[in-house]
Amino acid sequence: MFDLFAEMWSFVFMRRAFVATTVLSASVAPIGAFLVLRRLSLAGEAMAHAITPGIVIGFVTAGLSVISLLVGGLVAGVGVAILTALLARKTILRSDASLASLYLIALAAGIFILSAAGSAVPLKSFLFGSILGINDASMMLVGGVASVTLVAFAALLRPLIVSTCDPIFFEAQTKRPWLVDQGFMLLLVLNLLAAFKTLGTLMAVGLMILPATAARYWASTITGQLILGFAFALASCWIGLTLSYLFPETPSGPAIVLVAGSFFLISALFGPLGFGGRFRKSAASKNLSTDQTYTQERTQ
Amino acid sequence: MTNVLEIRNLALGYPGLTLFKHLSVDIHAGTTLAVIGANGSGKSTFVKMLLGLMDPLAGRLTWPSGRPDEIGYLAQLTEFDRRFPIRVRDLAAMGAWRGFGLWSGLGRAGRDRVAAALDEAGILDLADRSLHTLSGGQLQRTLFARVILQDAPLILLDEPFAAVDQSTEAHLLSIIKRWREEGRAVVLVVHDLSSVLDHCSHALLLGGGTATHGPVDEVLTPDRLVSQGYLSESQAAWMFRGQANAQENRAHV
Numbered sequence: 001m002f003d004l005f006a007e008m009w010s011f012v013f014m015r016r017a018f019v020a021t022t023v024l025s026a027s028v029a030p031i032g033a034f035l036v037l038r039r040l041s042l043a044g045e046a047m048a049h050a051i052t053p054g055i056v057i058g059f060v061t062a063g064l065s066v067i068s069l070l071v072g073g074l075v076a077g078v079g080v081a082i083l084t085a086l087l088a089r090k091t092i093l094r095s096d097a098s099l100a101s102l103y104l105i106a107l108a109a110g111i112f113i114l115s116a117a118g119s120a121v122p123l124k125s126f127l128f129g130s131i132l133g134i135n136d137a138s139m140m141l142v143g144g145v146a147s148v149t150l151v152a153f154a155a156l157l158r159p160l161i162v163s164t165c166d167p168i169f170f171e172a173q174t175k176r177p178w179l180v181d182q183g184f185m186l187l188l189v190l191n192l193l194a195a196f197k198t199l200g201t202l203m204a205v206g207l208m209i210l211p212a213t214a215a216r217y218w219a220s221t222i223t224g225q226l227i228l229g230f231a232f233a234l235a236s237c238w239i240g241l242t243l244s245y246l247f248p249e250t251p252s253g254p255a256i257v258l259v260a261g262s263f264f265l266i267s268a269l270f271g272p273l274g275f276g277g278r279f280r281k282s283a284a285s286k287n288l289s290t291d292q293t294y295t296q297e298r299t300q
Numbered sequence: 301m302t303n304v305l306e307i308r309n310l311a312l313g314y315p316g317l318t319l320f321k322h323l324s325v326d327i328h329a330g331t332t333l334a335v336i337g338a339n340g341s342g343k344s345t346f347v348k349m350l351l352g353l354m355d356p357l358a359g360r361l362t363w364p365s366g367r368p369d370e371i372g373y374l375a376q377l378t379e380f381d382r383r384f385p386i387r388v389r390d391l392a393a394m395g396a397w398r399g400f401g402l403w404s405g406l407g408r409a410g411r412d413r414v415a416a417a418l419d420e421a422g423i424l425d426l427a428d429r430s431l432h433t434l435s436g437g438q439l440q441r442t443l444f445a446r447v448i449l450q451d452a453p454l455i456l457l458d459e460p461f462a463a464v465d466q467s468t469e470a471h472l473l474s475i476i477k478r479w480r481e482e483g484r485a486v487v488l489v490v491h492d493l494s495s496v497l498d499h500c501s502h503a504l505l506l507g508g509g510t511a512t513h514g515p516v517d518e519v520l521t522p523d524r525l526v527s528q529g530y531l532s533e534s535q536a537a538w539m540f541r542g543q544a545n546a547q548e549n550r551a552h553v
Contacts, residue, residue, distance in 0.1 A: 037384065162394050164384070165381065165384045165391065165394070166375070168353070168375045168379060169375065169394070169446075171351075172373045173397075219385055220385050220387075221386065222386065224385070225385055
């Protein structure tokens with residue numbers, strides 16, 4: 001085992017991959033936690049696909065640089081977010097259907113443009129990530145995004161908790177409640193872009209959602225959710241990268257997300273708030289207080 | 301009597317649908333205003349308008365002492381996500397979060413205030429419980445503790461007694477009574493007329509495209525409740541049978 005790690009560590013691209021994903025785990029863990037708690041898990045996935053045409057157009061016009069990735073992805077992500085809000089507010093469609101429609105168009109457009117331009121970058125690494133593609137600029141991007149995310153979360157954590165737990169109460173409490181929502185969506189897009197090189201556009205959101213949903217089965221406080229989500233994300237990255245190294249034909253994105261998926265399944269089976277807790281819940285229900293029993297009778 | 305809010309010629313609704321118009325109400329400090337009406341008559345919309353979450357179609361709101369920084373608010377229980385991973389004491393503490401800002405902790409004084417509010421709501425022993433383990437009544441008491449911590453001059457309660465048992469309702473009514481005695485104005489949306497008649501000074505009856513406001517015994521008459529679609533004639537006759545019997549007895553004497 002030690003020999004394996006020593007061997008992996010001897011390669012510069014593996015060292016970069018381990019450092020980048022470690023920093024990335026710290027950055028995406030809080031994003032994932034709040035995506036899950038705000039019931040935006042699927043919206044996160046849709047947004048990951050929606051930024052594809054921006055990245056592709058940036059790549060086709062200016063090459064695969066961090067700046068083209070950042071500008072293209074941000075324009076596409078923010079554009080889709082604004083269009084979704086407009087469609088939801090001004091037309092009959094709800095926001096989920098609006099976002100689904102737009103991300104499908106965006107994903108198809110992205111793949112079409114990439115194929116039509118006869119790209120030198122293999123489609124597989126674009127969609128699923130490649131640990132070979134992490135250069136100095138990518139490391140700077142991951143580090144920069146992680147710094148911005150953690151500082152923003154330090155400032156936004158309290159309003160985010162209130163607005164997630166009880167949105168109407170939060171709206172009544174503040175003059176600009178949309179600042180928190182839009183700020184959170186911007187952080188989501190930034191983190192998707194940071195995760196793009198390692199995980200690809202299709203898998204980027206996997207490192208956000210699966211560790212967070214796994215943590216949800218164990219944690220009964222926000223602090224627990226954030227710490228456990230980070231631990232699951234970090235472990236997924238390290239084990240996933242090792243698997244990707246052992247099986248050189250496998251892209252790093254699916255390897256990392258599969259490990260995160262294992263944590264999710266184990267947590268669902270054995271976590272106190274998963275299937276494992278159902279037995280305790282049914283035992284506890286025998287000791288219902290008169291308050292609960294009476295409430296149930298009244299609401300039936 | 302000090303007015304917390306003066307509403308003049310208010311029309312409320314949505315584009316293409318006016319729920320009611322020409323409503324003028326003064327909300328006084330130290331009074332309890334019950335908002336009553338059938339489903340869809342605009343009760344919750346009225347509360348959300350007071351909160352500033354939606355604009356009226358027409359009319360003017362005047363706050364004689366300025367709009368309070370804090371308006372106490374309790375939403376309908378059905379709008380609340382009970383699976384959110386938070387403990388009872390932290391949910392209640394949200395009522396005071398504007399006071400301690402973005403960064404600082406609660407401190408000893410803050411923790412004592414939260415404990416006192418939980419104690420008043422009768423759930424201090426549940427302070428460390430997670431929300432998903434609470435019954436409907438216990439959650440409502442927690443949300444009342446949050447309103448206590450808001451320490452607001454105007455308090456809006458949207459169906460506070462839905463899905464709670466009689467003892468919880470009595471406890472929550474005692475808290476409302478204390479608020480009124482402290483000089484706060486309380487506006488509550490309710491369905492149960494008996495709690496209105498016993499505990500509210502004023503009533504606002506919505507329905508049939510109109511809004512009627514005044515002291516409870518002037519507004520909640522059988523004729524008005526029937527004409528504004530809140531009760532059928534037989535329901536009104538049954539509900540006010542005691543009153544009719546008393547009148548009949550007086551006539552015999």
